[in-house]
Amino acid sequence: MRKVDQLLKRWFRLIPKLYICLGNHDRMVDRKSRTVGLPDRVFRSFRDIWNFPKTWITDFEFEFECVRFFHGSGYNGKYAHVQAAYDSRGSAVIGHTHSTGAVQYIDSKGCIFGMNVGCGIDRKKYAFAYGKDFRFKPILGCGVVTDKGNFAQFFPMDKNT
16 A cells, blocks of 8 residues: 555646546445444545545546446446446446447437446456456556547557556
């Protein structure tokens, strides 16, 4: 945690405002701890644990320019991002399904899209060893939404990492 604290201090200076979508892995410690009967008073929020500045906002979903941004827990498969857009009744950006990075436009009149941004994990680390035998490996990438929420792009990152 000390190493992460040092890295975050630098990020706090470089990125003055940030929105962080929490997902299923962010809730894992809380879920596991509660199942063994730890009392509520031992729990701290994600933001308190990492000492986020007030301008870093954490939540499970956000909406900007009529685009819904959320982790995507509960969605899976190659076209999870498309289903997320249909279910959102508008454009949606998710990242839950690690093995897909893509944008698909599904309504030419309304310019509605679904985007999966892949993930940012290092699959060589022990924390992701559970996926070593998975048929499809994680796609490292990021997504960008521009033009007032009407245009989305996915950018794959170095596939050798």
